[in-house]
Amino acid sequence: MKLFKYVILILIGIILIIFLINNKTQKKSFSVIQDSTLATVDSKNFEQYINSGEYTVIDIRTPEEIALGKITANALEINFYDDTFKQQIAELNPDDKYLVYCRSGNRSNKSLGVFSGLGFSNVRELDGGIVAWDEYQSTKKEDDMNLMSELTEQEFIKKMIPHHEEAIATAQETLERGATTQEVKTLLQNIIEAQTSEVADMKSWYQDWYGTPYIDNGKYQPMMRDLENLSGVDIDRAFLEDMIHHHMGAIMMANGVQKYIEHDEMRELTKNIRITQTEEITEMRQLLREI
Numbered sequence: 685m686k687l688f689k690y691v692i693l694i695l696i697g698i699i700l701i702i703f704l705i706n707n708k709t710q711k712k713s714f715s716v717i718q719d720s721t722l723a724t725v726d727s728k729n730f731e732q733y734i735n736s737g738e739y740t741v742i743d744i745r746t747p748e749e750i751a752l753g754k755i756t757a758n759a760l761e762i763n764f765y766d767d768t769f770k771q772q773i774a775e776l777n778p779d780d781k782y783l784v785y786c787r788s789g790n791r792s793n794k795s796l797g798v799f800s801g802l803g804f805s806n807v808r809e810l811d812g813g814i815v816a817w818d819e820y821q822s823t824k825k826e827d828d829m830n831l832m833s834e835l836t837e838q839e840f841i842k843k844m845i846p847h848h849e850e851a852i853a854t855a856q857e858t859l860e861r862g863a864t865t866q867e868v869k870t871l872l873q874n875i876i877e878a879q880t881s882e883v884a885d886m887k888s889w890y891q892d893w894y895g896t897p898y899i900d901n902g903k904y905q906p907m908m909r910d911l912e913n914l915s916g917v918d919i920d921r922a923f924l925e926d927m928i929h930h931h932m933g934a935i936m937m938a939n940g941v942q943k944y945i946e947h948d949e950m951r952e953l954t955k956n957i958r959i960t961q962t963e964e965i966t967e968m969r970q971l972l973r974e975i
Contacts, residue, residue: 721806722796727820730783730810735910739781744769744791745814755785755810755817757921758914764791770798778804785810785817837950838894840941841886844934846904848879848886851930854908854923861911862919867971871964875927878960882953889949907933917975924968924975931961931968 725733733739734756741759743750750761762772764786773795776782782799784807786792792809799807810817835843855872863869890898908926911919938954945951 721808722800722804723808724789724793724796724811725808726811727817730785730808730817731820733781733783733808737910737913739783739808740776741783741785744784744786744795749787753925755814756909757918757925764795770802773798773804774802776804778802781806783808783810785813787813788815789813834944835937835941836944837941837946838890840937840944840950840954841890841898842901843904844937845883845886845898846900847907847930847934847937848883850904850906850908851927851934852876852879852883854911854927857911858919858923861915862917862923864917864920865971865975867967868920868924868975871967871971872923875964878956882957885949885953889947893947920975921972924972928965928968931965934961 734741741756743754743759743761744764746763746765747761762769766772782804784792784795784799786795789810789812792813796807796809812819852875855875859869859872859876863872887898890896907930909922911922914922935958938957941950941954945954
């Protein structure tokens with residue numbers, strides 16, 4: 685009977701030791717997963733990583749898919765289905781930071797295994813791929829548009845001045861480091877000239893109509909991506925892609941103020957914005973097909 689009790693106590697001790705070891709292992713494993721920088725991120729975080737300028741973006745779709753458009757103009761193109769995919773990844777610096785995406789997230793998720801096997805320690809792949817990215821961007825732009833739906837003249841000026849100033853600043857930046865064709869250069873110059881004049885007019889009207897100088901309230905949310913690390917064709921393409929939606933926002937605001945217009949000057953300005961920027965959207969779409 686004594687022997688039986690000892691056996692039971694020994695078995696209980698062994699079970700407790702096994703439990704403690706397994707529990708410690710599980711905690712350690714969970715910690716490794718949490719700390720891992722080989723991770724899947726959503727579109728919002730993916731965009732934040734892009735905007736940080738610290739990451740190299742890699743598009744691992746096929747050339748045919750890439751021809752339909754990329755998330756960033758300067759993304760590296762390494763076809764996941766290419767026989768040399770692993771070799772091309774191995775030629776990259778494993779100490780750098782990378783963002784990877786495909787169409788729906790399947791290939792980019794599988795690619796994490798390749799990166800891990802080659803010793804890369806900081807790679808994030810886009811959950812849902814460019815399909816999810818497009819949905820995210822569409823929703824974001826719809827939210828921006830909804831904020832612009834109906835405006836008084838004063839609200840319109842407060843929103844349109846920083847909107848124009850962003851267009852002017854990015855057009856100047858693109859003119860300095862891009863403008864790779866005469867058509868793109870002319871478009872940039874036209875945007876700078878027209879919108880600089882319109883900003884001056886709106887500031888003058890604000891002073892005359894409301895008895896106080898226009899002051900930027902700092903609430904404007906940029907619609908254009910950071911172009912700092914781009915040049916040549918890449919900055920041209922990025923500018924054109926973003927400016928199409930930027931112009932759509934201006935047209936939406938111009939439409940939204942119509943029933944609140946009190947001054948002929950505002951009526952003429954909004955008419956010009958709707959006509960000119962609609963024409964420029966058509967032009968920019970054509971330029972994107974050509975560059």
